[in-house]
Amino acid sequence: MILAVMIEILLIGGVLCWLAARWSAAAVKWIALAALLTDLGLSAWCWFQYRDPGAPWFIDFRTGWIPSFGIGFHLALDGLSLVMLMLTFFLGTLAVLCSWKEIKERTGFFFFCLLWTLAGISGVFVAMDLFLFYFFWEVMLVPMYFLIALWGDTRRRYAAYKFFIFTQTGGLLMLLSILALYFIHGQNSGVYTFDYFGLLNTAMDASVSKWVVSGFFIAFAIKLPVVPFHNWLPDAHSEAPTAGSLVLAGLLLKTGAYGILRFVLPLFPGDSAAIARWAIPLGVIGIVYGAVLAFSQTDLKRLIAYTSVSHMGFVLLGIFSYREIAMQGTVMQILTHGISTGALFVMAGMLKERLHTRDLGLMGGLWTGLPYTGGVFMLFTMASLGLPMLGNFIAEFLILLGAFSVSPVLTVLASGGLVLSALYSLRMAQKVFLGPMRGGTGVKDLSGREWLLLAAMSISIVALGLFPQPVIDLVRPVVRLLVSN
Amino acid sequence: MTSTQFDALLPYTLLAAASLVVILLIAFRRSHTVIQVVGFMLMCMVIAALVKVRPILPVSIPPLFRIDGLALLFTALIVFCVLIIGLFSFIYFEEREENPKEYYILLFLSTLGATILTISVHFISFFIGLELLSVSLYALVAYLRTRNNAVEAGMKYLVLAALSSAFLLFGMALIYMDKGTMDLTAIVPSDSILFVMGAGIMVVAIGFKLALVPFHLWAADVYQGAPTPVTSFIATVSKIGVFAVLLRFAQSIHLQQYPKVSIIFVVLAIASMIAGNLLALLQQNVKRLLAYSSIAHFGYLLVSFMTVGKEGTQAAVFYLLAYSIALLAAFGVIILLSTRQKEAEDLSDYRGLFWKRPVIAAVFTIALLSLAGIPLTAGFPAKFFVLASGVRQHLWLPVIVLVLTSIVGFYYYLRVIGVLFAEASGAEEEKEGTLQPFFYAAIYTTLVVLTVLSFWLGILPGSTADGIRELLVIG
Numbered sequence: 001m002i003l004a005v006m007i008e009i010l011l012i013g014g015v016l017c018w019l020a021a022r023w024s025a026a027a028v029k030w031i032a033l034a035a036l037l038t039d040l041g042l043s044a045w046c047w048f049q050y051r052d053p054g055a056p057w058f059i060d061f062r063t064g065w066i067p068s069f070g071i072g073f074h075l076a077l078d079g080l081s082l083v084m085l086m087l088t089f090f091l092g093t094l095a096v097l098c099s100w101k102e103i104k105e106r107t108g109f110f111f112f113c114l115l116w117t118l119a120g121i122s123g124v125f126v127a128m129d130l131f132l133f134y135f136f137w138e139v140m141l142v143p144m145y146f147l148i149a150l151w152g153d154t155r156r157r158y159a160a161y162k163f164f165i166f167t168q169t170g171g172l173l174m175l176l177s178i179l180a181l182y183f184i185h186g187q188n189s190g191v192y193t194f195d196y197f198g199l200l201n202t203a204m205d206a207s208v209s210k211w212v213v214s215g216f217f218i219a220f221a222i223k224l225p226v227v228p229f230h231n232w233l234p235d236a237h238s239e240a241p242t243a244g245s246l247v248l249a250g251l252l253l254k255t256g257a258y259g260i261l262r263f264v265l266p267l268f269p270g271d272s273a274a275i276a277r278w279a280i281p282l283g284v285i286g287i288v289y290g291a292v293l294a295f296s297q298t299d300l301k302r303l304i305a306y307t308s309v310s311h312m313g314f315v316l317l318g319i320f321s322y323r324e325i326a327m328q329g330t331v332m333q334i335l336t337h338g339i340s341t342g343a344l345f346v347m348a349g350m351l352k353e354r355l356h357t358r359d360l361g362l363m364g365g366l367w368t369g370l371p372y373t374g375g376v377f378m379l380f381t382m383a384s385l386g387l388p389m390l391g392n393f394i395a396e397f398l399i400l401l402g403a404f405s406v407s408p409v410l411t412v413l414a415s416g417g418l419v420l421s422a423l424y425s426l427r428m429a430q431k432v433f434l435g436p437m438r439g440g441t442g443v444k445d446l447s448g449r450e451w452l453l454l455a456a457m458s459i460s461i462v463a464l465g466l467f468p469q470p471v472i473d474l475v476r477p478v479v480r481l482l483v484s485n
Numbered sequence: 486m487t488s489t490q491f492d493a494l495l496p497y498t499l500l501a502a503a504s505l506v507v508i509l510l511i512a513f514r515r516s517h518t519v520i521q522v523v524g525f526m527l528m529c530m531v532i533a534a535l536v537k538v539r540p541i542l543p544v545s546i547p548p549l550f551r552i553d554g555l556a557l558l559f560t561a562l563i564v565f566c567v568l569i570i571g572l573f574s575f576i577y578f579e580e581r582e583e584n585p586k587e588y589y590i591l592l593f594l595s596t597l598g599a600t601i602l603t604i605s606v607h608f609i610s611f612f613i614g615l616e617l618l619s620v621s622l623y624a625l626v627a628y629l630r631t632r633n634n635a636v637e638a639g640m641k642y643l644v645l646a647a648l649s650s651a652f653l654l655f656g657m658a659l660i661y662m663d664k665g666t667m668d669l670t671a672i673v674p675s676d677s678i679l680f681v682m683g684a685g686i687m688v689v690a691i692g693f694k695l696a697l698v699p700f701h702l703w704a705a706d707v708y709q710g711a712p713t714p715v716t717s718f719i720a721t722v723s724k725i726g727v728f729a730v731l732l733r734f735a736q737s738i739h740l741q742q743y744p745k746v747s748i749i750f751v752v753l754a755i756a757s758m759i760a761g762n763l764l765a766l767l768q769q770n771v772k773r774l775l776a777y778s779s780i781a782h783f784g785y786l787l788v789s790f791m792t793v794g795k796e797g798t799q800a801a802v803f804y805l806l807a808y809s810i811a812l813l814a815a816f817g818v819i820i821l822l823s824t825r826q827k828e829a830e831d832l833s834d835y836r837g838l839f840w841k842r843p844v845i846a847a848v849f850t851i852a853l854l855s856l857a858g859i860p861l862t863a864g865f866p867a868k869f870f871v872l873a874s875g876v877r878q879h880l881w882l883p884v885i886v887l888v889l890t891s892i893v894g895f896y897y898y899l900r901v902i903g904v905l906f907a908e909a910s911g912a913e914e915e916k917e918g919t920l921q922p923f924f925y926a927a928i929y930t931t932l933v934v935l936t937v938l939s940f941w942l943g944i945l946p947g948s949t950a951d952g953i954r955e956l957l958v959i960g
Contacts, residue, residue: 066866066947068954069873106840131869138860145899150906157903161896168895172888175869179876 001061002046003075003126006039006085007119014115021108032096032111036118040089046082051470056477058082065132070182070193074129079474083331084125084258087338090460091250092118095243097453098346102242102353103151110151113143114243121247124255130178131194133263137171137219137255144244144252151241153358159232159239166232170219177215181267184208200266213268217275220264223256226279226316227286230309237305238358242349245301249308249345250338257315257334261327265319265482276320280403283320284410284417286313291420295427300351300358303428304344307384310417311337311392317414318399326402327479328472329395335471336391336464340383343457347377350450351432354443360428365437370445374433376454383461385425386418391464486546493544493552496534496560497600503527504593511586521575524589528568535561542959548668549610550601554959558802559603559729562809566721567596569813572931573820574714576924580825581629588628592718595621599726606737608657608667611730615653615694618723619646625718626711638710645693645703653690659683670737674746681745688749694727697787698756701780705764708776713828716772717816720779721809728783728805732790732798741791750791754883757784758890765897772830774897775815778856781894782808785871788883792874795957800870802953807863807942811855814935818849821928832901837909846905848932855939857898858891863942870950 013035017028050058059077077085095114103110120140127133141164149160178194185202186192193199204212222229233253237245265272290310297303311333318330350373351366352358367374383390386397396418404411446454464471506527510520535557543553574592578585598617605611623646627639657667660683664672674680692700708716740746761781768774786808789800822829822838822845829835839846855862868891875884942949 064947065945066950068947068951071947135860135865138865142854142859146906149903160903161899164899165892165895169892172892175872176876176884176888179873182873183877 002042003059003061003077004073006042006089007123007126009035009039010115010119010122014112014119017111017115018108021106025107028107028111029096029100032115033093035115036089036093036096039122040086040093043082043086043089046077047086047474050077050079050082051474056481060128062128065129069131070186070191070195071131072129072193072195073132074195075126075132076128077126078478079476080258080261080331080478081125083335083471083474084254085122087254087335088118088122088125088251090456091246091338091342094342094346094453094456095246097449098246098349099241099243100449102349106150110147113146113150114247116140116143117147117247118251121251121255125258128196129194130181130196130199130263133196134171134175134178137174138168140252140255141167141171144247147244147247148236148240152239152244154239155235156239159235162232163236166222166229170222170229173215174219177212177219180208180212180215184212196263202267204270206270209268209271210274213264213271213275216259216264216267220256220259223259224253224312224316225256225309226282227289227309227313228282230286230290233309234302234305237308237345238299238301242346242352245305245345245349246342249305250342253308253312254334254338257312257319257330260316260319261330261478261482272320272322276322279316279320280407280410283313283316284414286310286316287414287417288313288420291417291424295420295424298360300348300360300363300428300432301345302358303360303424304341304348307344307421307424308337308341310421311341311384313417314396314399314414317403317410321399321403321406322483323402323405324479324483326399327482328475329398329400329402331475331479332391332395332398332464332468332471336383336395336461339457339461339464340380340390340392343380343454343461344377344384346453346457347373347380350446360431362438363432364435365433367433368437369441369443370433372446372451376446376458377433378429379458380461381425381429383465385422389462389465391461391468394465394468489541490544490546493538493541494546494550495538496531496564497597497604499527499531499534500564500593500597500600503531504590504597507586507589507593511590515586517575517579517585520586520589521571524571524593525568527593528564528571531564532561532568535564539956539959545606549607550604551606551670552604554956555729555733555798556604557959558953558956559725560600562802562805563596563599563603563722563725566725566809566813567592567718569817569931569935570714570718570722572927573717573813573817576928577712577714577820577823579924580823588625591621591625591628595619595625595718596722599722602726603729603733605730606669606733608661608669611669612650612653612657614726614730616650618726619650622646622715622719622723625715626707628715629712632710634706634710635712638707641703641710642707649690649693649700652686652693656683656686656690659686669734672738674738674740674743676745684746685749688753691727691731692753695724695731695783696776696780697753697783698760698780701757701760704780705773705776709770709772709830713772713816713820713823717813720775720812720816724779724783725805725809728786728790728801732801735790736798747791750787751880751883754784754787754791755886757781757787758883758886759784762890762893762897766893768897769832770830771819771832771835771901772828774832774901775812778894778897779808779812781890782856785868785887785891788880788887789871789874791880791883792878795954796870796877797874798957799950799953800867800874802957803870803942803946803950804867806949807855807867807939810863810935810939810942811852814848814852814932814939815856817928817932817935818845818852821845821925821932832904835901835904837907838905840906840909844929845932848936850902850905851936851939853898853902855943857895861940861943863939863946865943866946866950867942870946 020027062074065073123136145164294306318326386393545551601614623643663679696704765777789797855864858864858868
């Protein structure tokens with residue numbers, strides 16, 4: 001029940017924002033913030049309640065939806081979902097805070113779109129009925145399309161179309177796979193159901209399951225993104241408004257990783273070896289390719305976008321090495337990448353607000369004018385390149401440790417990606433904050449709201465770097481179950 | 486004719502009476518408002534009659550008619566559409582101040598034709614129903630004859646529809662020659678050359694009425710040239726009627742068991758999905774865009790048509806319901822925005838509409854999203870049911886074409902939505918309300934009700950789907 005309430009709060013909050021915009025633009029922001037803080041509180045309460053997991057599933061809420069088709073409204077929470085939900089609400093709160101001043105027009109509709117996107121994302125993380133999952137998967141698309149198309153930068157239309165059509169293609173292929181799975185399971189057992197737990201252990205011919213699993217995998221690979229399908233990402237990330245980039249990089253990409261962990265592996269245990277043969281090399285290619293492209297960008301947000309491609313390669317590598325330790329690393333990577341890259345996007349947005357450009361060639365020597373911004377930016381640059389003591393280091397270290405025993409050669413190549421990440425991160429920090437002064441005189445350093453925002457992110461990235469154990473404990477049962485398959 | 490049979494025909498008798506009542510009204514009192522109100526009440530009575538006859542179904546009236554659950558569903562759908570089209574017609578014609586009284590006679594006559602199609606089980610009733618529908622439409626399409634494209638559209642429709650009727654008759658004659666019967670249920674397909682020829686020629690005629698590719702060439706021009714309420718009539722009522730008879734014919738002869746015939750429909754479906762969506766891509770005219778999109782939608786619908794049994798039919802009915810709701814809402818918005826001088830059909834007329842008239846733009850957006858099949862709207866479960874029925878029958882090729890072409894579809898629906906949400910173009914001529922506010926209130930309410938229905942079907946499709954299934958069991 002509490003899960004449904006969390007989603008409802010976002011949906012209703014979104015509608016309220018839209019309605020309240022008529023009377024007061026300020027009220028809209030406070031409503032959005034209140035909705036997200038309530039949800040953050042609720043998810044924290046869940047964590048407090050279940051921090052010592054006994055059973056793998058903490059909450060299981062089901063009620064009928066379309067019974068004649070075997071579709072139920074089934075939400076459930078385990079360690080993985082809880083971690084993802086907390087990330088969603090944490091980054092969602094920050095997204096509201098970072099658009100506090102940035103969005104001046106149509107604020108009501110903006111926060112409506114933002115909250116509905118977040119509602120779709122949190123629904124994806126807890127839906128345990130494949131039809132419901134697909135439903136939420138699609139619900140987050142349309143408002144996200146509006147976020148990019150209405151409040152984005154100059155090439156926003158193009159980026160929004162590209163984003164929508166890429167993800168929608170994957171989504172529809174996944175829908176076909178879901179239907180195929182439904183009918184195969186129904187013909188085998190006589191029970192027609194979309195329920196996740198019902199569909200586990202569906203027996204299938206290898207020739208059929210190959211096609212069914214590829215529908216799921218392509219959908220998640222486009223979202224993640226895996227390299228040949230990454231084309232939409234740089235455009236969408238760089239054109240979106242700051243909150244949009246934050247939600248895209250921090251959460252939307254993670255739905256792909258979550259989908260692979262939750263659906264591809266448990267539903268098709270027989271095919272996982274075959275996928276791994278493709279996925280691990282693709283992951284390593286992504287790490288190197290993303291890093292090389294990031295190094296050659298001149299646009300700050302595009303650069304950060306390509307680092308996401310690189311970091312998501314680690315996620316793919318970690319998942320498909322099927323080692324407990326690598327899976328733990330993957331979950332950590334999902335969290336820390338969400339925070340660190342999210343923070344970089346937020347800061348890129350702050351710089352854009354002050355300098356009105358994203359072009360690295362027009363920045364330089366900003367440290368003099370913006371010492372605090374520079375300091376925080378440096379922290380997250382270091383996080384992104386995997387400096388020990390910060391969360392990303394733990395994540396990438398665990399992934400490489402686990403993957404090494406599976407495929408030493410590829411793991412060595414992937415570790416080379418870490419060197420490349422040092423290259424592009426340092427180039428980025430140097431171009432923006434060091435070197436001769438180019439413009440940016442007389443701009444103000446961080447405001448109180450921005451301090452709050454960045455402090456929350458800095459504290460959490462350091463905390464995850466120093467004390468990753470609570471997260472690891474929380475997801476251990478889930479990961480064990482995945483690996484034992 | 487027994488009294489049960491007579492009772493079962495009540496909705497259709499009422500519809501026939503509706504035209505007569507309108508004729509009499511015109512003779513006594515030529516008031517648009519009176520005709521409109523009476524017409525509205527008559528349609529409500531037809532719906533009440535449908536509810537009333539339900540318990541006595543199925544009733545056969547040999548040899549021409551059979552009234553069963555399927556007929557009831559399609560008739561209800563048609564009358565629902567006409568009810569809304571009637572409302573739209575009122576403000577459309579009232580604003581143009583042309584003499585619209587005879588319009589309603591034609592509208593009710595062609596509605597009668599469409600509903601007769603849904604209950605016909607015989608070539609004769611099939612043909613009479615179709616001609617009743619088409620002949621009234623010839624006049625309806627060219628009703629505003631002083632307008633530029635109206636006569637062109639009317640001529641185009643007349644020539645092609647007459648040709649297709651000739652095809653239909655020829656096909657029927659060939660089948661009759663081979664089988665010696667005109668009863669749809671008594672025909673047993675065979676591989677004889679006469680039967681295959683006859684069936685093929687009939688498919689041409691039906692393909693024309695449903696605007697399937699390659700018989701779609703009239704669609705865009707007629708959609709554009711006809712008065713907008715008539716366009717919405719062609720897009721919904723006329724197609725639903727023809728689809729109903731096609732479905733009945735296919736079910737009674739178990740068409741799906743004959744691979745030669747099914748392959749024709751697979752080809753038609755795939756061609757319609759691909760051509761409809763691709764041609765819609767670059768349209769600047771909203772009515773033409775909707776024409777091509779409805780070609781594509783009937784391609785999708787044929788996918789569920791090809792599946793055997795109740796699931797396919799259920800999916801098809803649900804799809805038609807969702808499609809009609811979305812399309813009527815879209816046409817309602819076009820009518821509301823049109824002025825006396827100009828139809829609001831150019832995409833540029835919609836620029837920034839969301840910031841000027843948010844309610845209308847939201848209705849239009851939701852209608853388009855429903856046509857695109859996005860969750861929360863009726864289009865999503867509709868597309869889902871169609872896909873499910875296709876996957877169940879392992880119709881992989883059409884299903885995959887459906888998925889890929891609907892991605893193309895997203896592009897043009899999003900293009901229109903993008904225009905709705907774009908920055909408003911500075912100068913804006915405010916359309917002055919020439920009518921009583923009551924009528925605007927009525928049409929606004931209708932649009933909002935359609936939108937709410939779309940959401941309701943989108944979020945809780947279960948009860949409606951079950952209701953459709955229950956009705957299909959009758960007969």
